[in-house]
Amino acid sequence: MKTSKDAPRASLLDYPRPSVAVDTAVLTVADGSLCVLLVRRGEDHRHGRWALPGSFLRERERLADAVLRSLREKAGISGRVPRQLHVFDDPARDDRGWVLSVAHVDVVPLAGLEGALKSDGVRLASVAEEPEVIAGLPYGHAEIVAKAVEWLQAAYVEAPDPGALLDEPFTLKELRDLHEVVAGTSLMRDTFRRFMEPQLAGTGQMSDGTRGRPSRLWVRAGRAE
Amino acid sequence: MKTSKDAPRASLLDYPRPSVAVDTAVLTVADGSLCVLLVRRGEDHRHGRWALPGSFLRERERLADAVLRSLREKAGISGRVPRQLHVFDDPARDDRGWVLSVAHVDVVPLAGLEGALKSDGVRLASVAEEPEVIAGLPYGHAEIVAKAVEWLQAAYVEAPDPGALLDEPFTLKELRDLHEVVAGTSLMRDTFRRFMEPQLAGTGQMSDGTRGRPSRLWVRAGRAE
DNA sequence: AATCTTTAGCTCAGATCTGAGCTAATTAAC
DNA sequence: GTTAATTAGCTCAGATCTGAGCTAAAGATT
Numbered sequence: 421m422k423t424s425k426d427a428p429r430a431s432l433l434d435y436p437r438p439s440v441a442v443d444t445a446v447l448t449v450a451d452g453s454l455c456v457l458l459v460r461r462g463e464d465h466r467h468g469r470w471a472l473p474g475s476f477l478r479e480r481e482r483l484a485d486a487v488l489r490s491l492r493e494k495a496g497i498s499g500r501v502p503r504q505l506h507v508f509d510d511p512a513r514d515d516r517g518w519v520l521s522v523a524h525v526d527v528v529p530l531a532g533l534e535g536a537l538k539s540d541g542v543r544l545a546s547v548a549e550e551p552e553v554i555a556g557l558p559y560g561h562a563e564i565v566a567k568a569v570e571w572l573q574a575a576y577v578e579a580p581d582p583g584a585l586l587d588e589p590f591t592l593k594e595l596r597d598l599h600e601v602v603a604g605t606s607l608m609r610d611t612f613r614r615f616m617e618p619q620l621a622g623t624g625q626m627s628d629g630t631r632g633r634p635s636r637l638w639v640r641a642g643r644a645e
Numbered sequence: 646m647k648t649s650k651d652a653p654r655a656s657l658l659d660y661p662r663p664s665v666a667v668d669t670a671v672l673t674v675a676d677g678s679l680c681v682l683l684v685r686r687g688e689d690h691r692h693g694r695w696a697l698p699g700s701f702l703r704e705r706e707r708l709a710d711a712v713l714r715s716l717r718e719k720a721g722i723s724g725r726v727p728r729q730l731h732v733f734d735d736p737a738r739d740d741r742g743w744v745l746s747v748a749h750v751d752v753v754p755l756a757g758l759e760g761a762l763k764s765d766g767v768r769l770a771s772v773a774e775e776p777e778v779i780a781g782l783p784y785g786h787a788e789i790v791a792k793a794v795e796w797l798q799a800a801y802v803e804a805p806d807p808g809a810l811l812d813e814p815f816t817l818k819e820l821r822d823l824h825e826v827v828a829g830t831s832l833m834r835d836t837f838r839r840f841m842e843p844q845l846a847g848t849g850q851m852s853d854g855t856r857g858r859p860s861r862l863w864v865r866a867g868r869a870e
Numbered sequence: 871a872a873t874c875t876t877t878a879g880c881t882c883a884g885a886t887c888t889g890a891g892c893t894a895a896t897t898a899a900c
Numbered sequence: 901g902t903t904a905a906t907t908a909g910c911t912c913a914g915a916t917c918t919g920a921g922c923t924a925a926a927g928a929t930t
Binding site: 591592593609610613630631632633634635636 | 878
């Protein structure tokens with residue numbers, strides 16, 4: 421089972437190898453609530469339970485490609501920019517054997533999920549409003565969701581809608597509403613404006629047909645002006 | 646070995662598996678310079694070249710344990726709190742085969758490395774002063790060092806000496822000198838003091854025998870007072 | 871059409887932060 | 901000893917940040 425330890429060995433690649441999986445928290449905002457995408461597990465293991473979409477890594481496949489493939493196959497959606505979060509390596513994590521899971525996060529606007537959500541094998545769970553659903557996920561997936569949310573919140577403190585959840589152009593109110601949902605707190609209007617404006621480019625247009633006084637419309641701009 | 650759980654497929658674990666390695670950037674401060682520990686590679690591969698200490702993961706081993714083992718075996722040092730940085734997954738990274746490398750960072754005071762540095766198979770490379778050494782590391786290790794330094798700098802912005810590089814108690818000058826080395830820039834004296842003092846606990850003692858006016862001695866304190 | 875509600879955009883006093891500069895306390899050099 | 905150099909700790913004016921409150925501009929309600 422084990423190759424000998426000391427003698428010059430044929431190849432270091434003779435070491436036992438773990439299975440490697442990717443699991444992804446797909447985050448979006450729906451109905452003013454930060455949500456994560458769940459899929460119902462198929463015939464393989466833990467049949468019928470809700471879990472994050474994931475997959476085993478295929479031969480020579482890149483992690484990001486495995487994430488995009490798993491989102492396509494399991495949830496029927498197009499992921500965008502999967503980002504690695506952490507490797508979970510508890511040998512007892514998965515009772516099928518020795519499995520490392522590389523957790524990822526991706527951000528997808530609700531419009532990109534609507535087709536997938538018609539299936540009854542796909543649903544959203546609100547991170548804030550359905551904590552019991554998140555806490556009950558198998559394979560330590562609750563921890564992945566927590567890390568994903570933490571990452572998203574940190575990203576949304578730094579820049580205007582870095583996950584591109586909003587369609588451009590948008591008003592500062594729309595942007596602030598989104599950031600408040602992500603942060604889970606209310607944000608001071610002027611402080612928010614003052615921080616974000618330098619990172620936005622004005623379109624010259626004004627919003628129209630909305631409630632209240634029309635406001636300028638903006639698009640995301642590169643940080644360096 | 647593993648038996649299948651239920652019918653349809655033999656086992657998902659029949660997928661091909663990558664080799665998994667850990668590589669660690671051990672950071673320290675020596676002679677007023679932020680340094681990373683390198684070891685000379687042994688008989689296995691790339692004989693004689695300097696590289697970060699690393700190892701293949703053993704059966705059911707935790708990543709953190711593999712890091713500590715590799716530091717013990719390859720560098721003869723006791724690591725402290727290895728922290729995961731990123732998984733490098735380029736299939737062409739290693740010409741021996743399909744190898745995922747889980748990069749880690751650890752912080753160790755110079756005193757903990759002095760024994761190891763007597764060996765000519767172990768050296769320090771200054772991140773700022775020997776960029777060509779870092780840039781020439783094999784297996785994409787330069788990228789690991791860059792991520793490790795980035796992580797350390799971010800950590801040192803948040804808290805007083807989170808890597809515990811300084812022996813307690815210390816003066817604010819010693820702390821600031823350390824933080825300046827890590828940051829690579831000079832830090833405003835009073836701004837630094839004002840930010841750090843609430844995160845320190847005074848010992849009531851004063852420094853003695855040092856140049857200049859004696860100053861208070863401090864120890865690190867938990868963030869929550 | 872008058873009034874209410876909502877949102878935008880600005881202003882300004884007060885709060886907070888910044889860092890140069892001052893005085894103090896010690897060691898080092900002469 | 902006397903003077904220079906170094907570092908500590910504080911102070912205060914100026915810079916910056918904050919957010920309540922004001923006026924403006926639109927749709928909604930009556």
